[in-house]
Amino acid sequence: MLLTNAQVYCDATDTAPHSEIALNGAYVGTHFDGPKRDLGGRIVLPGLTDAHLHIFPLALFRLQLDIAAARITSIPALIDALHQVPDARRHGGWLQAAVLVEDTFTEARLPTRAELDAAFPDTPVFLRRYCGHVAILNTAALNALGLLTRQPNVASGSFRRDAAGNLTGQADEAAAAWIFARAPAPPDAQILSEISAVIDQCLAYGLTSLVEAAVGFTLGYDREAAIWTKLRAAGNIPVRLGFMNELTTDQAAARALTPQWDANWSSETLKFFADGIIGGRTGALSEPYCDIDTMGDVMHPPGVLQSQLTAAHAAGWRIAVHATGDRGISQTLDAITAAQGDDTSRRHRIEHFFVAPKGGLHTAANAGINVVTQPGFLHRMGTSIARGLGPRALGCVYPGASALAANVALAFSSDAPTGPLSPWDGIAAAITRRAPSGEPIGPSESLPFAQALNAYISGGAHAMRHDHFRSTLAPGQAADLVVLNMNPFTASPDELNDCRADLVMKDGKVVKDDL
Ligand SMILES: [Zn+2]
Structure with a gap:
């Protein structure tokens, strides 16, 4: 395969992009081999790496209410949105929501156990702060997990209590992780x-x-x-x-x-x-x-x-x-x-x-x-x-x-x-x-x-x-490459937000093609 009519950057600091790149099976080659594809002058880069992300919660939160993605910005709006969650997404009868960024709420704080209880006296509600290290539960959820009668030992963090010694519904660190592992999850x-x-x-x-x-x-x-x-x-x-x-x-x-x-x-x-x-x-x-x-x-x-x-x-x-x-x-x-x-x-x-x-x-x-x-x-x-x-x-x-x-x-x-x-x-x-x-x-x-x-x-x-x-598109390297929808080298930082890959190859095989 030969990709032609392109601007191929061997790496991010390449100052002399090539107009074509030869692929020899899974590798970048040095000579033309097989069919040609015209890229219409587009930018080609080595595939990018995200060296630290949480794929699993990203996937799970697609099955819950994603508070940030839904652009919810107040506690009443959150309660409203929780009421709308369809039965199919109430795994085990629970209401679960994640990516709670309280800084973006008009109240600038996390919801309380009492606020959640007033709206959901019988349905367990479990919220996860965006950091992933804090959980908020209502009384029905605390009850379902047995936390009202016994307190498990955890290595760090706590099931928080108020001055009178009652659980506030908030748990941090290992106490939150204890809850994450026990709340009902989808199949x-x-x-x-x-x-x-x-x-x-x-x-x-x-x-x-x-x-x-x-x-x-x-x-x-x-x-x-x-x-x-x-x-x-x-x-x-x-x-x-x-x-x-x-x-x-x-x-x-x-x-x-x-x-x-x-x-x-x-x-x-x-x-x-x-x-x-x-x-x-x-x-x-x-x-x-x-x-x-x-x-x-x-x-x-x-x-x-x-x-x-x-x-x-x-x-x-x-x-x-x-x-x-x-x-x-x-x-x-x-x-x-x-x-x-x-x-x-x-x-x-x-x-x-x-x-x-x-x-x-x-x-x-x-x-x-x-x-x-x-x-x-x-x-x-x-x-x-x-x-x-x-x-x-x-x-x-x-x-x-x-x-x-x-x-x-x-x-x-x-x-x-x-x-x-x-x-x-x-x-x-x-x-x-x-x-x-x-x-x-x-x-x-x-x-x-x-x-x-x-x-x-x-x-x-x-x-x-x-x-x-x-790490580069030099001959002999793996043919992991992306063909972009814009030229990011000349784009402003604002314009970069719209940058996407139209064609993606891994090991010389097309894994995404919208070109
Ligand atoms: Zn992380």
């Missing part, structure tokens, strides 16, 4: 078909490789792993997939799991948490937040994270640690460095790296650690970031330019549904770095377009350990 077949729909959405954005950032985050590890296994057995998956497992080394060993790397399907990473999130003011900072009297906190006492990571490294796993505050990131850098010793080849990862600690990027670069950030957050949550961090929001938050200067392996990602799924939204945010209100967030960290795109192409391939076979 596997329905979830599988929605996973395919999410993968199709990703292809339309030009993403050909995806990393599921936490197997076990939504329905518990075993149920989710069983569903992923069914997807793999069904075959014909049009993207390359990687998985981070939300398991400790002991939990992985108990399931006889070992790290597996394959060009199409890798499960070689265990996921850990160092702290919470900046939006929830639980990310561990070295100085207090500006709008609330807390510095956030690390999730583990000193030494515990390090011993978890040491065990994972020793068992051959790659490590991914969620760390957002500068204090949480420093603790993580120390723990990874100690866990890996002289072996800097494993490419352990730090997810988010929100408020960079002084010297942290150099430490990460020297330790061979991948930094995986989400520039799309800058736009979605910029106002809350600016409020919480104050003048620090003008410094090294969500590093871009300083990460490249430090020579760190930087990959961009969406963290969807927490951030917007489109990599083009992420690239626009990495360039403009503005909150919805227009406030600048770390303006000196802005990247030029090509560098931002590169963090989704070669940065993503590096994060998946795919760089030896698919």
Whole structure:
């Protein structure tokens, strides 16, 4: 196959695009072989990677009420929308809604148990905050889970209580995860078909490789792993997939799991948490937040994270640690460095790296650690970031330019549904770095377009350990490529939001064709 009349960028920083590209089976070739296809002057790029997203909840939330997607902006409107949910989407008789961003509500707060009880005295209602770490239940749901009579032990977070000792209906962290794993879920077949729909959405954005950032985050590890296994057995998956497992080394060993790397399907990473999130003011900072009297906190006492990571490294796993505050990131850098010793080849990862600690990027670069950030957050949550961090929001938050200067392996990602799924939204945010209100967030960290795109192409391939076979469109590399509906090199950041892939190939096979 020869693709002609095109502008083929071998990689994001290519300054001399070719007018054609030869495909030799699954690889980029050097000579014409078989039929020709005229691309009408369109841009061709290597397939993009989303190195951290949550495919499973994206799929599940398509079967619930997605509050952000439905553009619901008040508590009465949410209650109204819950009343409208058809029976077919009330799995086990429950009403479930997700992606609740209370900052976008006129009340600027989460709904209460009492408000939900007044509207739904008998129907269990379960809401999930967009961060994925907070659940809100009404009395019928608390009752259905037996929480009114007994309180399960959880490792972190809490089932919150008011001053009188009554459950407020809100649960955080491991307490929320306990609920996620027990609330009724749709049948596997329905979830599988929605996973395919999410993968199709990703292809339309030009993403050909995806990393599921936490197997076990939504329905518990075993149920989710069983569903992923069914997807793999069904075959014909049009993207390359990687998985981070939300398991400790002991939990992985108990399931006889070992790290597996394959060009199409890798499960070689265990996921850990160092702290919470900046939006929830639980990310561990070295100085207090500006709008609330807390510095956030690390999730583990000193030494515990390090011993978890040491065990994972020793068992051959790659490590991914969620760390957002500068204090949480420093603790993580120390723990990874100690866990890996002289072996800097494993490419352990730090997810988010929100408020960079002084010297942290150099430490990460020297330790061979991948930094995986989400520039799309800058736009979605910029106002809350600016409020919480104050003048620090003008410094090294969500590093871009300083990460490249430090020579760190930087990959961009969406963290969807927490951030917007489109990599083009992420690239626009990495360039403009503005909150919805227009406030600048770390303006000196802005990247030029090509560098931002590169963090989704070669940065993503590096994060998946795919760089030896698919980071460019040079001869001999895998023919994973996308043909775009516009020229993103000349588009404004606003125009980038409309960028889509009309034709997508993986391993030289067409997996999407709207050209
Ligand atoms: Zn995530």
